[in-house]
Amino acid sequence: MSSLLIKNAQVVNEGKIEALDLFIKNGRIEKIGKQLDLQADKEINAEGLHLLPGLIDDQVHFREPGLTYKADIFTESRAAVAGGTTSFMEMPNTIPNVLTQRLLQDKYDIGQDSSLANYSFFMGAGNDNLEEVLKTNPRDVCGIKIFMGSSTGNMLVDNEQALDQIFKNAPTLIATHCEDEATVKANLAHYKELYGEEVTIDMHPLIRSEEACFLSSSKAVNLAKKNNTRLHILHISTGKETALFENNVPLEQKRITAEACIHHLWFSDADYQQKGNYIKWNPAVKTAQDRDQILAAVLDGHIDVIATDHAPHTMEEKEQTYLQAPSGGPLVQHALQALLDMVQQGKMTLAQLVQKTAHNTAICFEIEQRGYIREGYWADLVLVDLNKPYQVNKSNILSKCGWSPFEGHTFSSTIVHTIVSGNLAFSEGKIIEVGSGHRLLFNR
Incomplete structure (x- = not known):
């Protein structure tokens, strides 16, 4: 070098x-x-x-292997570094789902060969792969990912015994996607009964509702407290959920932490009219009040880190009807610029931006010698x-x-x-x- x-x-x-x-x-x-x-x-x-310290994005979907027509580790890591993100942690809902250590190593091999940014990959948890999950090395794997609500690529873990065993025995941090599946299904059935196949995007936050998010996040918090699990809840989308987290202890001492994402800090349900499926995410973008409460929770320490949930789909996929269009969108290239706009608007300071995108991510995940501008650090x-x-x-x-x-x-x-x-x-x-x-x- x-x-x-x-x-x-x-x-x-x-x-x-x-x-x-x-x-x-x-x-x-x-x-x-x-x-x-x-x-x-x-x-x-x-x-x-x-x-600034480069951003550390603890939640991205770079779609490789199996979905490389949408994105791949090479292209999305290029977008990341162009946006000031120097490290990422990537999710296991690729094809095949990363439910074995062999498949996890395959992704690390791809990262080593093609990622311009520093990288880590989550091990996926399923209903019946506890033995593989327990083999995860805490030293060089960022964490275990549990989908407690189905999203793009169904890796839903809905077996209560399996959930309890994973929370009890996980060798490292557990990161969760929290939306209550039964509530989402019931809401969807309700709107389909009313509108058939003509359900529209503005109903998305009513289908993937505040109740669905809060029920699932509460369940994860209770499981973590019961088992003393190191839990990190991803992409908080409601103001109500922010009360589940503490802000009166140092981050280093927290066993339960939370993440906010750029889209939940920037958009509101008013934007569906113009943006349509292009801002269809799971969990859904909700009200302006939710957006403001999430930002307040970021600033007061109830929410610890800011990330992207970068999850590209093609324009053709997004231009389908609401019920057919997948959830997710590309954010990693413009996350820092969006936050800098928020700094300019007086919504946060530069120091707070750095704290939530670099320092705190390094603390949450115990990343070695990154996330700060210090002599001896990378x-x-x-x-x-x-x-x-x-x-x-x-x-x-x-x-x-x-x-x-x-x-x-x-x-x-x-x-x-x-x-x-x-x-x-x-x-x-x-x-x-x-x-x-x-x-x-x-x-x-």
Whole structure:
């Protein structure tokens, strides 16, 4: 790896913003200081730019193997680094579902060969694969994923005994998708009885309702408390659910944590009229009040991290009727810019953004030597220009699906450079093919 010197950056890290230089060598931050006089293979003048820890996205669906017509690890990791995300954790609802250690290793092999970002992959839990789940290595696998509600690719775990055994015996963190299946099915049957096949997208948050989310999240919390499980509940979509979590203990001491996603912080049910199925997610985007309560919970510590749930589908799939269109959409390329817009709007600070997208994710998952700008840590960094607008359009979307729910929007900020494990992977609008990122390791 070559050496890199970053000069005159406004460094946002651990609650402070300070003008500093960074010297990076052999993939790591070797020196942080003012007016560093060191020789490097490459120097970046970061005057006027802010330097942040690269985002760590704890929930993405990159669709490989089996669904690569929608996306793959190579294309989506390119979109990630273009958006300032330097590490990701990817979900097991690919084809085949990742329910064995062999299939999990296959994904790590793909990541090693083709991911521009640092990577980790969740082991999938099913109703009858406890033996395989228990083989998961906490040192180099981010966690166990349980679908406590069916979503794209049905990996629903609905056997009560299996759930209890997984929560009781899981060797590492459990991450859950929480929507009560019986409630969703009953709601869907109700609307189909009323409207037949003409159910429309505006009914999505009524079908995948607040009640469905709260029932399932409550169940997961109760199981975790019963078994002292390390539980992480993904994509909180209702204000009601935020009361399930604590904010009066340090994050390092929490056994139950929660995640909010970009789409639940940005959109509301009012946007279905314009965006239609392009903002169809599970759990559903709900009311403006839910959106505001989720943001408040992020800021006050009830919710610990912000992620994307990046889950691409083709435009052809999304343009089907509501009942046929799959849920999910591409977000990883524009997550940081969306959050920087929220900073500009006064909804959060830069320090809070960094805390929720890098520091806290590293704490939650006990990631080794990433998530902070510290000497000795891996150099996972993003330089942003807060005063350079950027419009999303077809020509600059890197996700394989070729669309974005932000298409046509002009963000207030631009991603200028992204550095992954010490390598400049994205610079001034261009991907730099520098080889693969690293497999994440965990201090467990």
